[in-house]
Amino acid sequence: MIETRIIPLVDDAAERQVAERLSRGELVAVPTETVYGLAADAANGAAVAGIFEAKGRPRFNPLIAHVTGRDMAERYAEVDPLAGRLIERFWPGPLTLVLPLRGDAPLHPLVTAGLPTVALRSAQGSLPRVLAHLGRAVAAPSANRSGRVSPTTAAHVLRTLDGRIDAVADGGAATHGIESTIVQPRGDHVMLLRPGAVTASEIEAAIGLPVRRHDGSTILAPGQMRSHYAPHGRVRLGVSQPDADEHYIAFGPVPDASPSGPRAVFQLSERGDLREAASRLFEALSTFDAPDIDRIAVAPIPMEGLGEAINDRLARAAADR
Structure with missing residues (x-):
C-alpha cells in the first residue's frame, strides 16, 4: 500500500511540489472546476499505466490530456480553424476537444488507446499553473475507481484511491460538479461525444454551426463506457x-x-x-x-x-x- 499524501493547494510552492511529483512519475489527484482528475505525466508510459492500474480502467478507454492552452495543445494535436474558435471561446474551461494526433506528439500511446486522435482540455483553476511548472501535458481521467462515482472533493478521491496513489492536491470542492463536455470539430459541424458542463446550445451560439450527437456505437473519447459513475446500489x-x-x-x-x-x-x-x-x-x-x-x-x-x-x-x- 502507498501512503497517499494530502497537499493543500494554497500557494505557488504547493503547485511546484505537485509538478515535481508528477515529473518523478507519481500519480497525483488534482482539482479542476469539474471533478478531481488523476494526473500522470502524459509522456511517461509507466506513470500512465499506473493510472489504469490504480483505477482498474480498461486500456481500450482513452484518457483526456490536460494542457495549459492552445500553444501547448499544438504540440500534441492538429488545431484547425474550427478547433481554434472553440479554444478561443471556451478555454480555459469545461470543454474537451478530440483532435487529430500529431505524428511527433510527445505522448505515450496508452493515453490515446491507439486512436489517431487525442482528447485535450485546458481547465480553470490551479492545474494550468501546475502544468506550466511541469512544462508538458498530463493525462488525467477522473480520480476514482473505474466505473464508480466521480469525485468532487479530495475526501471523495480518498474513498476509492487512498493507498493506491501518491498524493491528492486539495483545492477544495469542484464548482461545476459534472465532467467536461467532449466534442470533435468536423469542419461544418461539431460532434457531441459526451454532454457535460458546456451545453450544446452554448456551443452552437458561440460558433454558429450545428452540434450533432454521436450514436455511441464506437468509443471515440473518454466517458463513453455504457456502465459508469455507478454507486454500490x-x-x-x-x-x-x-x-x-x-x-x-x-x-x-x-x-x-x-x-x-x-x-x-x-x-x-x-x-x-x-x-x-x-x-x-x-x-x-x-x-x-x-x-x-x-x-x-x-x-x-x-x-x-x-x-x-x-x-x-x-x-x-x-x-x-
Whole structure:
C-alpha cells in the first residue's frame, strides 16, 4: 500500500511540489472546476499505466490530456480553424476537444488507446499553473475507481484511491460538479461525444454551426463506457414516488413523508435549477454509495440544457454492470 499524501493547494510552492511529483512519475489527484482528475505525466508510459492500474480502467478507454492552452495543445494535436474558435471561446474551461494526433506528439500511446486522435482540455483553476511548472501535458481521467462515482472533493478521491496513489492536491470542492463536455470539430459541424458542463446550445451560439450527437456505437473519447459513475446500489430513474426501501435523489418537490416513503432523501435542487443539480449530482451519488444501500431512486430530470449531461451520467450509473 502507498501512503497517499494530502497537499493543500494554497500557494505557488504547493503547485511546484505537485509538478515535481508528477515529473518523478507519481500519480497525483488534482482539482479542476469539474471533478478531481488523476494526473500522470502524459509522456511517461509507466506513470500512465499506473493510472489504469490504480483505477482498474480498461486500456481500450482513452484518457483526456490536460494542457495549459492552445500553444501547448499544438504540440500534441492538429488545431484547425474550427478547433481554434472553440479554444478561443471556451478555454480555459469545461470543454474537451478530440483532435487529430500529431505524428511527433510527445505522448505515450496508452493515453490515446491507439486512436489517431487525442482528447485535450485546458481547465480553470490551479492545474494550468501546475502544468506550466511541469512544462508538458498530463493525462488525467477522473480520480476514482473505474466505473464508480466521480469525485468532487479530495475526501471523495480518498474513498476509492487512498493507498493506491501518491498524493491528492486539495483545492477544495469542484464548482461545476459534472465532467467536461467532449466534442470533435468536423469542419461544418461539431460532434457531441459526451454532454457535460458546456451545453450544446452554448456551443452552437458561440460558433454558429450545428452540434450533432454521436450514436455511441464506437468509443471515440473518454466517458463513453455504457456502465459508469455507478454507486454500490442499483439505480432506478424517472421516479416520482420512491419505494419505502429506496434512497431518493430528488429534483424539486419531494413526495410527502410517510411510513411508506423513501429511507433518505438527497435534494439536487429544491427550486429545480439544473446548474445547481449538476453541481450536486456526484455528491448525491457519493452520499448514497455504501455497501448497505442497495436501492437508489432518482427523480425525473428535464432533458434540456444541462439536463442532457445529468441524464447521461444517470443512465450510465443505472446501466447493467
